[in-house]
Amino acid sequence: xxxxxxxxxxxxxxxxxxxxxxxxxxxxxxxxxxxxxxxxxxxxxxxxxxxxxxxxxxxxxxxxxxxxxxxxxxxxxxxxxxxxxxxxxxxxxxxxxxxxxxxxxxxxxxxxxxxxxxxxxxxxxxxxxxxxxxxxxxxxxxxxxxxxxxxxxxxxxxxxxxxxxxxxxxxxxxxxxxxxxxxxxxxxxxxxxxxxxxxxxxxxxxxxxxxxxxxxxxxxxxxxxxxxxxxxxxxx
Amino acid sequence: xxxxxxxxxxxxxxxxxxxxxxxxxxxxxxxxxxxxxxxxxxxxxxxxxxxxxxxxxxxxxxxxxxxxxxxxxxxxxxxxxxxxxxxxxxxxxxxxxxxxxxxxxxxxxxxxxxxxxxxxxxxxxxxxxxxxxxxxxxxxxxxxxxxxxxxxxxxxxxxxxxxxxxxxxxxxxxxxxxxxxxxxxxxxxxxxxxxxxxxxxxxxxxxxxxxxxxxxxxxxxxxxxxxxxxxxxxxx
Numbered sequence: 376x377x378x379x380x381x382x383x384x385x386x387x388x389x390x391x392x393x394x395x396x397x398x399x400x401x402x403x404x405x406x407x408x409x410x411x412x413x414x415x416x417x418x419x420x421x422x423x424x425x426x427x428x429x430x431x432x433x434x435x436x437x438x439x440x441x442x443x444x445x446x447x448x449x450x451x452x453x454x455x456x457x458x459x460x461x462x463x464x465x466x467x468x469x470x471x472x473x474x475x476x477x478x479x480x481x482x483x484x485x486x487x488x489x490x491x492x493x494x495x496x497x498x499x500x501x502x503x504x505x506x507x508x509x510x511x512x513x514x515x516x517x518x519x520x521x522x523x524x525x526x527x528x529x530x531x532x533x534x535x536x537x538x539x540x541x542x543x544x545x546x547x548x549x550x551x552x553x554x555x556x557x558x559x560x561x562x563x564x565x566x567x568x569x570x571x572x573x574x575x576x577x578x579x580x581x582x583x584x585x586x587x588x589x590x591x592x593x594x595x596x597x598x599x600x601x602x603x604x605x606x607x608x609x610x611x
Numbered sequence: 612x613x614x615x616x617x618x619x620x621x622x623x624x625x626x627x628x629x630x631x632x633x634x635x636x637x638x639x640x641x642x643x644x645x646x647x648x649x650x651x652x653x654x655x656x657x658x659x660x661x662x663x664x665x666x667x668x669x670x671x672x673x674x675x676x677x678x679x680x681x682x683x684x685x686x687x688x689x690x691x692x693x694x695x696x697x698x699x700x701x702x703x704x705x706x707x708x709x710x711x712x713x714x715x716x717x718x719x720x721x722x723x724x725x726x727x728x729x730x731x732x733x734x735x736x737x738x739x740x741x742x743x744x745x746x747x748x749x750x751x752x753x754x755x756x757x758x759x760x761x762x763x764x765x766x767x768x769x770x771x772x773x774x775x776x777x778x779x780x781x782x783x784x785x786x787x788x789x790x791x792x793x794x795x796x797x798x799x800x801x802x803x804x805x806x807x808x809x810x811x812x813x814x815x816x817x818x819x820x821x822x823x824x825x826x827x828x829x830x831x832x833x834x835x836x837x838x839x840x841x842x843x844x845x846x847x
Contacts, residue, residue: 443782496745496749504780504782505757505780505781505782506780506781506782506783509732509756509757509781512756513732513756519756520745520748520749520755520758521741521745521757521758522756522757522758524780526780527763527780544740544741544742544760544762544763545741545742545745546679546740546741546742547742
């Protein structure tokens with residue numbers, strides 16, 4: 376563990392509370408406009424469309440398409456079912472899609488990252504695109520040293536090109552880089568490539584719909600309570 | 612000017628004093644080892660090899676090669692002429708090459724960037740590679756929101772792919788992005804693509820060997836004294 380030079384963080388769910396943030400942000404915005412939209416239902420269905428839409432890119436059924444664009448297409452498809460008016464302006468649709476840029480951190484994220492930043496290179500390794508992740512960091516105060524959007528590699532996680540791409544750009548060996556995530560599948564992919572792994576659960580990420588990732592399902596290098604606890608366990 | 616959302620900074624010379632830093636860092640390191648090397652001569656010749664080595668990549672005579680690797684090859688070529696012993700270990704050579712990761716900021720850089728960061732996305736757009744720029748930011752305390760190494764685009768400045776690549780990843784239009792540099796040629800390339808431009812001189816960048824860039828050679832959008840003055844002129 377003394378070899379670790381950099382820690383890469385999954386972002387959605389791991390660092391930020393996308394569900395609570397989006398329902399709060401869009402709910403308030405919609406209310407101010409008198410829109411009657413089932414925002415919780417829309418946000419959950421929207422996130423539900425996230426993996427399948429990336430899979431289409433990963434399988435080569437779609438050319439490279441970044442996350443903002445995938446989310447925009449999913450919103451167009453799902454919106455009507457939850458009460459989003461077809462008459463909404465392009466500007467309003469853009470505001471909704473960019474809700475993913477305005478999500479808030481879990482309470483331990485900013486203080487935990489600040490502690491880790493003193494000793495390690497810290498960066499997201501996220502399927503969000505660069506603009507999304509940079510705007511999110513400004514909004515949420517995330518003190519990244521670098522922003523690894525998988526867009527840089529034109530691959531989505533868990534494709535190996537994403538983990539190895541970040542490791543290579545940092546000029547490090549896989550065992551010098553730790554992947555931190557609240558999702559076991561992400562760590563499985565990282566470990567298979569030689570990266571170190573850290574898990575902490577986010578049991579309310581999906582609200583009442585959470586079915587997995589309540590606990591570590593393997594002997595990850597670190598199993599922590601949250602990012603502050605990860606900093607403590609790494610003795611920083 | 613009210614449209615500006617992001618400011619991209621050239622780095623070597625513009626944000627950091629590479630010459631003073633390298634001569635100081637390597638001079639102290641060499642003295643502790645009893646090496647008799649003409650460090651000023653070596654650093655100046657090394658920097659002299661920088662543009663020609665990138666030009667070979669830009670013209671397609673070399674496949675994509677990042678800056679660390681170009682600097683390593685130039686050092687191997689130039690070292691003997693300035694007294695660098697051929698017997699130097701690989702580890703010592705690596706330490707010297709990584710001197711470019713340990714350069715110090717000009718005095719106005721960190722406070723100026725901190726002011727600009729509150730209102731704009733700030734990032735380097737530099738021919739340094741990702742590892743170099745991330746390590747430099749840690750060393751020098753540069754509070755970047757994102758690190759645009761031209762390595763991400765496999766092109767060196769002033770190729771258009773570098774400026775437009777950063778603009779595109781930020782999800783912005785060229786007129787929403789300002790290029791800031793102490794080098795007129797960099798701003799010429801950026802302006803030709805529609806970016807805004809800011810110049811401030813670094814008249815001691817090349818020490819006694821400086822021959823150009825003592826002043827703005829065009830009507831750049833902002834001509835400032837340094838990064839603090841740029842922040843003042845942008846009213847932040």
